[in-house]
Amino acid sequence: MEIVIGLIVTVVFIALALALLMFVANRKQWHGWKELHQHHVLESHLVKARWLLSWRAFCFVYCVVIWIYTLAVSGNKGGFFSFYTIWNYSMLTVYFGSATFYTLSHRNVHTPTPVELFWRRSIWVLFEICLVMATLVDAVTWAILYPQSVRDDNTDLVLNVSSYHIHALNFVFILVDGIMNNFVFMPSHSLFVCLWGFAYAMFAWAYYAGTGVWNYSFLDTSKSVAPLWYIGLLIGHAALFLLFWLVVRKLKAPRLTVYETPSDLTMPLTAEREAE
Numbered sequence: 001m002e003i004v005i006g007l008i009v010t011v012v013f014i015a016l017a018l019a020l021l022m023f024v025a026n027r028k029q030w031h032g033w034k035e036l037h038q039h040h041v042l043e044s045h046l047v048k049a050r051w052l053l054s055w056r057a058f059c060f061v062y063c064v065v066i067w068i069y070t071l072a073v074s075g076n077k078g079g080f081f082s083f084y085t086i087w088n089y090s091m092l093t094v095y096f097g098s099a100t101f102y103t104l105s106h107r108n109v110h111t112p113t114p115v116e117l118f119w120r121r122s123i124w125v126l127f128e129i130c131l132v133m134a135t136l137v138d139a140v141t142w143a144i145l146y147p148q149s150v151r152d153d154n155t156d157l158v159l160n161v162s163s164y165h166i167h168a169l170n171f172v173f174i175l176v177d178g179i180m181n182n183f184v185f186m187p188s189h190s191l192f193v194c195l196w197g198f199a200y201a202m203f204a205w206a207y208y209a210g211t212g213v214w215n216y217s218f219l220d221t222s223k224s225v226a227p228l229w230y231i232g233l234l235i236g237h238a239a240l241f242l243l244f245w246l247v248v249r250k251l252k253a254p255r256l257t258v259y260e261t262p263s264d265l266t267m268p269l270t271a272e273r274e275a276e
Helices: 002-027 038-042 049-073 077-082 084-106 114-151 161-180 187-211 226-251 271-275
Strands: none
Touching (some): 002 226, 038 084, 049 084, 049 161, 077 187, 114 161
């Protein structure tokens, strides 16, 4: 009972802290929304825009096919969405789909609307979360879960067609997109990654209440170390995000063409578009 009370206190503290930080970030305008222009979504500093679009369209179709295949071969269709891996692979699919359809529908539209601005910002945040989570999920799978499956003589759980795609190729897809696109990481956006992880933890509680099953043993609230796991996972999400922020800031920012004035939304942004 004391463990559960301690865990509830920990979760409430985390929720309040995230809410407070999000409120402050919005009031102080730390999220950098005003610096996000249309070219950050449409353009690439490395290849022509049409190649970036083609890559995203290919990844979207590929991810949809693998998502459907994984659902079809799943032996636990009722609990398919209860795994963090599926949550993140679904988000990856949504990112590629959103970026593809945004590009197709806004290539010749340069006047922003509230819906367009929200869509643009959502794609930015989705990219940041997807890159961080693909790295985290794949690292945990191959560094922790795979060795454990070897010890348990149950490697089929990890070594299968679906796993190769959602625990390896997912990282390749989002990494290649990240190399080509114009997105950078904002430190304050680490809150979105933490909220994503927090949302899954709350879902895991609800799922356990309904089924009595913990998909991940470290979320088990009956264990004395559970509060430490929850805090550690939250810190891990934020720390990995900030690591990407440092890396991207070092490698990508110096190469980016920056459009600081609002007028970039009302005129063609590249010679390629001007030619069109």
